Amino acid sequence: PLFVWNTIQGTTTPWLATEWTFSEDNLALTFTLQEGVTWSDGTPFTANDVAFTWNLLRDNEALPGNGARTALPRLASVEASDDLTVVFTFSEAFTIAQYEIGQQLIVPQHIFEAVEDPVTYANEEPVGTGPFTEVARFENQIFELHANPNYWQEGKPAIRGLRLPAYPSNDAIQLAALNGEVDWHANFIPDIEAVYVGEDPENHNYWFPPTGAVVHLYLNTTIAPFDNPDVRKANSLALNRDQIVEIAMYGYTHPADATGLSDAFEDWKVEQALAADWVSYDPDRANEMLDTAGLMMDGDVRKTADGTELAFELNVVSGWSDWVQSCDIMARNLEEVGIRATVQPYDQTTWQTRVQNGDFTMSIGWSSQGATIFNFYRGVMSTETVYPVGESGTENWHRFGSEEADTLIASFAATSDEAEQRDIASQLQVMYAEQAPAIPLFPGPQWGEFNSSRFEGFPSEEDPYALLSTYANERGIVLTTITPKSAS
Numbered sequence: 001p002l003f004v005w006n007t008i009q010g011t012t013t014p015w016l017a018t019e020w021t022f023s024e025d026n027l028a029l030t031f032t033l034q035e036g037v038t039w040s041d042g043t044p045f046t047a048n049d050v051a052f053t054w055n056l057l058r059d060n061e062a063l064p065g066n067g068a069r070t071a072l073p074r075l076a077s078v079e080a081s082d083d084l085t086v087v088f089t090f091s092e093a094f095t096i097a098q099y100e101i102g103q104q105l106i107v108p109q110h111i112f113e114a115v116e117d118p119v120t121y122a123n124e125e126p127v128g129t130g131p132f133t134e135v136a137r138f139e140n141q142i143f144e145l146h147a148n149p150n151y152w153q154e155g156k157p158a159i160r161g162l163r164l165p166a167y168p169s170n171d172a173i174q175l176a177a178l179n180g181e182v183d184w185h186a187n188f189i190p191d192i193e194a195v196y197v198g199e200d201p202e203n204h205n206y207w208f209p210p211t212g213a214v215v216h217l218y219l220n221t222t223i224a225p226f227d228n229p230d231v232r233k234a235n236s237l238a239l240n241r242d243q244i245v246e247i248a249m250y251g252y253t254h255p256a257d258a259t260g261l262s263d264a265f266e267d268w269k270v271e272q273a274l275a276a277d278w279v280s281y282d283p284d285r286a287n288e289m290l291d292t293a294g295l296m297m298d299g300d301v302r303k304t305a306d307g308t309e310l311a312f313e314l315n316v317v318s319g320w321s322d323w324v325q326s327c328d329i330m331a332r333n334l335e336e337v338g339i340r341a342t343v344q345p346y347d348q349t350t351w352q353t354r355v356q357n358g359d360f361t362m363s364i365g366w367s368s369q370g371a372t373i374f375n376f377y378r379g380v381m382s383t384e385t386v387y388p389v390g391e392s393g394t395e396n397w398h399r400f401g402s403e404e405a406d407t408l409i410a411s412f413a414a415t416s417d418e419a420e421q422r423d424i425a426s427q428l429q430v431m432y433a434e435q436a437p438a439i440p441l442f443p444g445p446q447w448g449e450f451n452s453s454r455f456e457g458f459p460s461e462e463d464p465y466a467l468l469s470t471y472a473n474e475r476g477i478v479l480t481t482i483t484p485k486s487a488s
Contacts, residue, residue, distance in 0.1 A: 002031055002050070003102040005371045006474050007211055007264055007446075008459075008467050012102065012371075013477060016045070016129060020102065026093040026416055029101065033084045037152040039108050040133035045152075047080035052109035054078040054088075054101075062119045067100035067370075070378075093414040099371040103473060131157040131479050141166045158483040159455065169319035177204075183455055184482075186447040186470040188322040190250055196449065203453040207461050207468045210253040211264040212444030213369035213376070215323075217330060218398040219439065220361050222389055225295060225304065232436045233278035234289035238337045239330055240281045245442055248325035255279065256440035258433040260380065263443050265373055268422065273429035278436060286337045295338075302338035311340035315354060315363035318345035323364050326441065330364075355397040358389035366444060368395045372421070374412055377428045381405040381437050400437035446472060457482040 002017035017031045037045040055078060057068045065072075074094040080086050088101055108127050115121045126133060131153070134146040146161035165182075167173040173187045178199055189196050189206075197204045219226035219235060226232060241255035258276035259269050287297075295302045295310060302310045316327045324345060331341040341362055346354065354360050368379030379385055383401030387393035405428065412424040448468025450458040459466045459478060466474040466481075 001103045001105055001476075002033075004474050004476055005099060005103060006466055006477065007472065008209060008464050008474075010264070013474070015476070016106065017102070020098065022095065022098070022416055026095050026414070027090045029088040029090070029098055031086050031088075031101075033086070034152065035084065037129060038150045039110075039127050039129055040148045040150055041108075041127045042150050043108065043110050043127075044083075045106075045108075045129055046083040047086040048083070049106050049109045050086040051078045051080045052113065053104065053106045056107065056112060056118060057104075060118055065104055068104050071097035071100040095416040096370075096372055096374045096413045130476065132162050134161075136161065137163075153480055156480045159479075162479075170321050171319075177449065177451070180451060180453065182451065184448075184450045184458065184470060184478075186449065186468070186472075188252075188320075188445075188447060189449065190321070192250070192252075192449075200451070200453075203451050204449070205452060205458070205460060206449040207459070207464075208252045208445035208447055209263070209461075209464075209467070210443035210445055211262055211467070212446040212469075213367045214256050214260055214262050214440045214443050215326075216260075216365060216367055216380075217439040217441055218355070218360075218363050218365050220358060221398050221400045221437070222358065223361055225293060225310075226361070228293055229434075229436050230289050231293050231295070232439060234286045234293070234337070235334065235339070236278050236436060236439045237280065237282045237286035237289070238333050238339070239439070239441070240333050241279070241441060242281065243333075244326050244329050248322055248329055249442060249445070250322075252445040253442045256442050258436075258440070259429045260367070260432050260438070260440045261373060261376060261429070262369065264369065268373060268425055270426040270429050272426070273433040276433035279440060283333075283337055290337060297338045300335075300338065301340055309340065310338065312342070312361040313344040314341040315344050315346060315351055315360050317348045317351045319348075327364055353392075356392040356394060358387070358391075358393070358397065358399055360397075363397070364441070365397060367438070372412075373425045373428065374409060377405065377432065378409050381428075381432065381435070382409055398438050400435075402431065402435065402437075405431055448472075452485065454485055455482050456485045 001015050003015050004013040006013050017033050020031045022029050039045055057063050057065050058072055074090050074092050076089045076091040078088050111127050131148055131151050132145040133148040136146045137144040142165045144163050147157055170188050174189050176182050192206050219232055221227050245253055245255055257274050258279045259273045294305055314327050314331055316323050327343045331343050334341045355363050355365055368375045379395035381402050383406055385396035386399050386401040408424050408428050412421055446467050446469045459468045466477045
């Protein structure tokens with residue numbers, strides 16, 4: 001990428017670009033690139049590669065990119081003015097696009113310009129600018145990447161390669177970690193102090209900051225009665241988040257608040273939204289709100305006016321033990337207020353297809369998060385992210401859209417003035433707190449564990465130079481920082 005967003009530091013780290021600036025009217029964004037960078041095959045990396053990548057994405061809608069689709073509709077052109085300068089011109093001011101543009105992975109023009117169909121291209125001999133580019137092994141359950149022989153950061157990486165095995169479940173990864181087979185991983189381990197650290201206190205380490213996107217309970221708002229915000233709030237009031245966090249999540253995080261934002265945006269949160277009380281545990285009030293909504297108790301289950309029982313599947317990914325246990329607790333909580341939620345595990349592919357297509361009533365799931373609050377509120381409240389049921393949407397699975405939110409989100413993206421953005425962010429938080437488009441459960445712990453018996457220099461709570469999670473944007477920073485353990 002051109003730069004790396006460092007979540008834990010709240011800063012951008014220059015990567016393939018050294019600097020970037022907006023024009024005064026916010027309609028042009030200019031990147032200046034690093035000198036002396038080459039692709040792994042020795043070909044010079046230039047601004048032409050950047051422009052080519054973005055034009056390739058524009059001309060091939062089936063290529064998802066990694067964030068590019070948010071910026072592309074607002075881009076009028078992308079042009080290289082010289083080998084080290086690329087200019088992105090916008091048809092409308094859209095300042096948050098700098099994060100999507102900066103983090104988009106770049107492809108080599110000299111390779112891809114000869115590819116007939118980039119959507120189906122297998123890229124079996126990849127050429128890149130990253131620290132690890134050489135495919136030494138590629139099998140169903142494992143692959144190896146060796147160091148880039150022409151890497152541009154002098155003296156890096158300090159390690160020869162990466163071996164990346166695939167595991168079917170948290171339990172399988174945990175066993176491999178305990179056996180010393182994994183040096184760096186990012187997954188849920190129950191009671192980690194006893195189970196993992198206790199096995200080798202000198203070398204087994206972890207760090208789980210609650211700065212990941214907030215995990216939500218999604219209620220499909222296209223299905224009554226979940227089109228009613230009071231019913232959604234009543235469901236929320238029925239949930240014992242303290243119990244979920246302490247039992248299912250082993251105290252690794254904390255209950256979410258009514259902003260829906262994680263701890264990464266702690267200094268953006270406003271009191272008016274934080275004061276909303278529908279994220280507290282209050283089953284008596286939940287019962288009152290459900291009664292008021294006309295969902296009356298009949299025996300031990302509530303029914304709609306036409307006699308339909310409030311009985312639903314609660315979808316979750318099988319093998320994700322923390323989420324499965326969270327759903328078990330929620331199902332028991334909801335039963336106490338007359339809502340029957342049957343926990344239904346699916347393999348990840350099936351689960352993801354169902355939620356993205358809107359083929360569910362209740363599901364646990366992650367939310368969107370980026371460098372600003374834009375990504376979260378766009379993903380949870382914008383009509384731009386609402387797709388008809390049956391069509392796949394990568395976010396807004398619950399199909400909630402507000403034109404008022406659209407206006408605020410567009411205004412946020414149009415300005416580069418932080419004071420203006422904070423004012424708009426406060427309005428979006430209040431709207432979320434009033435509408436309860438989805439039910440926030442807890443900020444996602446950003447899992448990260450490492451075994452220091454062979455390698456050192458990993459980030460930690462004591463040295464938080466980047467997130468420890470292997471799936472975090474800043475993993476490139478970590479991979480160019482860690483070194484083999486010294487002989488001493």
